[in-house]
Structures are given as structure tokens and as C-alpha cells.
Amino acid sequence: MSNGLKGARTGRGWSQDRLVYEMLRFAEQRLLDIASAASLKTYISEWENGRRSVTDRYASILRPLLGVSDTELRGAAHLEEVQVDGYSDLLSRIDAAGSLSESLVPSFLAQTELLRTMDRQMGAAGLVDQMAGHLAAMEEALTFAVLPGARKPIAVALAGASTLAAWQALDAGAVDRAWRTYEVAKKAARDADSPLYLAHAMGEQAYVLAEAGRPRLAIELTREAQCTHPERQSPRLRAWLAATEAELCAADGQEAEARAALDRASSLLPDDGELRDPDMLSIFLNTDHLARWRGNVLMKLGDGAAMDELYNSLGGADESFVRASSGLHCDLAQAHMARGELDDARAHLQKARLLANRTGSVRYRRRVELLTGHL
Template sequence: MTVTHRVPLLAPSALAQARTSRRWSQYTAAKEYARAAAELNIPAAEPDSLRNSISRWERGEHAPDEHTRQVLRRLYNLTDEELGFTSRPRLAVTEDTAELAARLASAARVDVALIGTFDQQTHALRLQDRTFGAATLLDQMSAHIRQIQGHLDHSMTPAIRVGLARVLADAGALAGWQALDAGATRRAWKHFNRARNAALEAGAPILLAHAIGEQAYALLESSDPHGALDAIRHAAALGSHPPLLTAWLAAAEGEFAAASGNTAEALRAFDRAQKFLPADNTDESLPFLSLNDAHLTRWRGSALARLGNPEAVDDLTRALDTIDQGSFVRALTGLHTDLATAHAVAGDRDQARTHIRVARSLAAQIGSQRLLRRLDRILLPGATGQDL
């Protein structure tokens, strides 16, 4: 009798997993790589040659150089660590001591003006994120977080530490939301924890509530709506928050209640959000929140769509007519995704397909893996699965 010995298969590399999670062949990845390289003004080989290079990178036969890593980070919206690239070797003891001294000296030069500059940089990244998505901002956001965290880790002046911690709480929550949208849930969780710790050091309950509120979405993405509901209620109970933040927390509670299948709780929460939403919904102390009647209507419609409520289509259609489509592209993408869901539940196959096509195109532009996954889960009337 002949005995056949099976050769154990090697687990796919992180780089290969990044590609297959997007359902790309190596040739498709090569074409997308060329597009990302062009955006970064980095030369790229022809697709056939690139496909061979991608195969060698994924098998670990050849290590990508820094320019190649930059393109791969843009392509997959993942960090070097998530792509499986090794970090630089540890420094020798004498070099390590010299580096610590340099970092301490650098942190000692941080003043109130520089903290203000970091704050402005965070807001500039936030505005870009709303319009273009996180895919183009990974390197900038990572460098921004590292710089602030590095100064905080090495600063010994209490007032400066508090200022840096406040900025880091805001930047960390933004980075967490970007990672969550990119489908990098573990990275998002780390950023949200960073934001929470920074908010605690800064003694800033508003920033802490916001960080917890956004982290709750990681629980929702991990199929734990009840945990998300508990987290958002904890955030709301942290103190007396400004009306705009109170409205935002209530609307998030409404979304999580809807995801938990509780229609009555969801509607009560959205009524509470409407009650607290100020007429002047611009609060300079809350630059990370953008909530007005149009956004709240969209949010309520999204929750109703989850519940299969026929009112969802009306709410979402009104929101589509009033939302700033140029400045809030991710919100617009989510709106079309919600409309597709609502029309599918209502049995309107043609309208659902129309909104799916628009949403899919927008989600691809901004690199939103979260919304692309939601689109994949929509079941069209009369179909057994997505049939676009």
C-alpha cells in the first residue's frame, strides 16, 4: 500500500491576507498597485511584472523597499505591522540611551503654541477624512499620532502633558474611526484605548465620552450591539455634557438600540437627540462633532432601515436632499447604503440596485471596507444573495 504524506500548507502571509480579504487576484492587485503608485507619484512596473513582484512579496522571497511599502500602505490602508513588515532592529545600549536623551530634549521644547499647531493638524486631517476617506491619510495620521504620543511619553511638565493629552484624545479617536472604516478593527480598538487613556490624563470627560462613544462602534462591528448600547449609556452618564454631545450620544444610543432590535427604545433615543440638538449646532469646543437636522434625520433613517421600518425611506430621502454632499462623502456613502437597505426591505429591487451601485462606487473611492461589507450583506428582493 502506498502511503501519501501530505505537505502542510503555509498560512498565508499578512500581505496575502490583505489582498484576498478584498477578493482581488494578484493581477487585480497589480493594477490597483499601479493606480496607488500614480497617486503618490512613485514609479511602478507594468502589471505583469508587478504581479510577479506581489507574488514574491507575499511569499517572503523579497522584502519591499520603503517606497513600495508606502504604496502598499495606501493600497490596503494598513500599517507596516498589519502588513507583516518587520520593524527596525533594537538600538545598542549606548545608542538607546542617546535616543532617550534626544527625545527628552525634544519634548522639553513643546509649548502651548506647538500644542495648538498639533490641534489644528488634527482638525485638518478630520476635514480631509470627511471628504476623501481614510485611505489616503494612513501615513499622515500614523505620523501625527506617533509625534504627539512621543512628546507625551517624554514630557515632564504637567501643564504640557495635559495639553498634549487633550490633543491625543481627539486625534486617537479620529484614527480609531478611520481604522474602523478601513476594516482594521484591532487597530481601531488600540486607537480608541489610546484616546480614552489620554482623555483620562487630561481630565476631560467630554473627550472621554466621545472616545467611548466611538469605541462602541467597534463593538457594533463585532456583532455586539448590546455591549455597544451599554458603552454609549456609560459615556452619557460620565457628566453633564454640552447639548450637542448629549444629542450625539442619544442618537448613537438610538442606532445601537435599533441594532439590538428594540424599536421603542430606538425611537425614544432619537426623540431625545432631537430635543437636545441645539439650533446653533456649531460648537467650537466640539470640533469632532458635526450634527445638524440633516445628519440626525439620516441617522434616524439608518436605524429605521435596520429595523425594516417603512418610514426609513422617507427619512433617508429627505436627508439626501439636504446633506452637504461635497464635504461629507463618507456620510453620503452611508446614506446611499441605508437607502439601498430600506428599498430592499420595502421590496423595491430597482431602487435598491441603484443605490447599491452609487454606494459601492463611493465606498471604493474612500476605501470604506466597513460600508462595502454592509453592501455585500444586502439581500435584494427575489434573490438569494447579492446579484449586482
């Protein structure tokens, strides 16, 4: 409990006083009755030192504020298990799963889409409870769905939602949760016999490895994803995977491999004007997005052409991709720093910081602070 709360607080760069302020503001906006600032300061100290347990009332405030799950905040809940007849309980769960109407899976997909939109525009921190409940409902349905015809559509829905939840966890700095949720996504994709969702989960999971300091292993995982039944992958997914490989190779200093992968992504991307893959709505990639990706890769390679690509991307950026805009400003700051244009770099870092704070992105906050330290 103490490590969970303190780690989440410090990972966000907040002091105990800042957490008190955020809790009071959260409560005021939602008309919640909570303790005074002085009492909250005492509570936080006692929660972090293990002298007081976080109650459900305050956990419901801390989870969305800090972007953590209940287990990460205070440890696994100690729930009393009701002992019932094993077969009766099993059959009731199977019957409940079997009674899923065909309209429920589209409801799962619609809920995922809503959470994806909210995440893209507002960040993941406030969605932890909703996403956890969403995944739990689908995992429960899949666990007790017996026949393949009933299991497959649920598994597809779970695979898509799990990759979103894992990326949200990575953005919030919850690395262990991110890794485990990607494993859930991969298992669901295999259950659904979907190479598309399996390859996508592997490609995103590679970023966890890269950021953990294992870039070569990350590149290998991305290449394995591209070899996962490529004949059954959509062209847009293949382009996305190639661009992912390009970014990871560039970060590792493998210039020739990065440029080759980037060229492959350009050749694979359909020139159809579409933003999303109709076969896999988790993929957002068109020529504008790929240009942004190209700028990122060229920036990592120290190529002067990166600046034009990045500014072109900034001019045509979709304002609904708030968190991605923070990354774009980080790239521009880094490109300006490489040219010694420090005032321009500071201006972009300020914009990146504001957007990272707006979405609660621990991942981009860390990048902003790292770049700021080099100014």
C-alpha cells in the same frame, strides 16, 4: 507579512492582478519608477507566500493603496537599537518635550483638522502613513512632558486625533488597530481630564463591538459613556451619544429603547444652527444630521417613515461628507428592499458602491455586498 498583505488585498476585494494595476497607476500618477506588471505579479505572490520581503520602496506604495499600517503590512520592523547612556537619552527627550512652544499644540490640532477633512472627502486609505506619524509625534511629546500644565493640551490633541485614526482604521477593516487606537484615545482623554473626549471615544468604540457581534456589550458601553460625568459633557455630545445608543438598540431589535434614545437625542440637541461642537470639534451634529440618523434608526426598525426621513436627508446632504453619503444610499437601498422596490434598491446600491470605492471604505463595501446578496 504574507497574512498582512493578502488579508488587506482580499479585504478590499482585489485580485492580485487588480493590485498590480493599482500599483502601476499609483506609480504613474506620482512619476515613480517601479517594476513591470509581470514582475509585480511575481513579487506579490512571493510577498504573500513569505518568500520575499516587502521593501521600503514598495511598502510606501502598498500602505496608502490598501489603507494599512506598516506593521499590518509586513509585521513589526526589526530596528537596531542604539545603546546610549540611559539618563542622557531620557533628559534629552524631556528637554525636547519641554521645549514645545505654545504654538505647537495648535499645529497638532490644525494637522488633525486637515486629516479629518481629507478623510471625509477622499477616504482614509491614503492617510495611513500621515496619521501614524501624526499620532507618534503627539505620543512622543506626551510621554516626555513632565508637568500637568504641559501634558494636558497635548493629551487633548492626542485624544481627538486618536479617535479619528481609530474610526479610519475601522473603515479600512483594520479592527485590531481600531480597538487599540480607541484605547490610546481613552487614555489620553483621562490624562487630559476630559470627560468629553473620553465619552466620545467610548461611544465610537461601541461600534467595534457591535460589528464584531457583541451588540448588547456595545449598548452597555454607550450607556456608560453617557454616565461619564454627564454634567461636564456638552449638550451636542450628549445628543450624539443618545443617537448612537438609538442606532445600536435598533440594530439589536430593541425598538422601545431605540425610540426613547432617539427622542432624547432630539431634546438634547441645541437648536443653534451650528454643525460642530465648539467644545469638541470631533462632533458633527445638527438637525439635518440627526434627521439622517433618525432615518437610519427607523429603517432598522422597519418603520415606513424611514423613507421620507432618508430622502429628505439625501436632498440636503453636504457633498463634502462623501463616505457618509455611501451609508445613506445603503440605508435607502435597504428601505426599498423592505418594500419590494428592487430596481430602486439596485440604483442606490450602485451609488453606494461607487462612493465606497471612491473613499476606499472596506466597511461600506462589505455592507454593499451583503445587501447585494439579498437582491
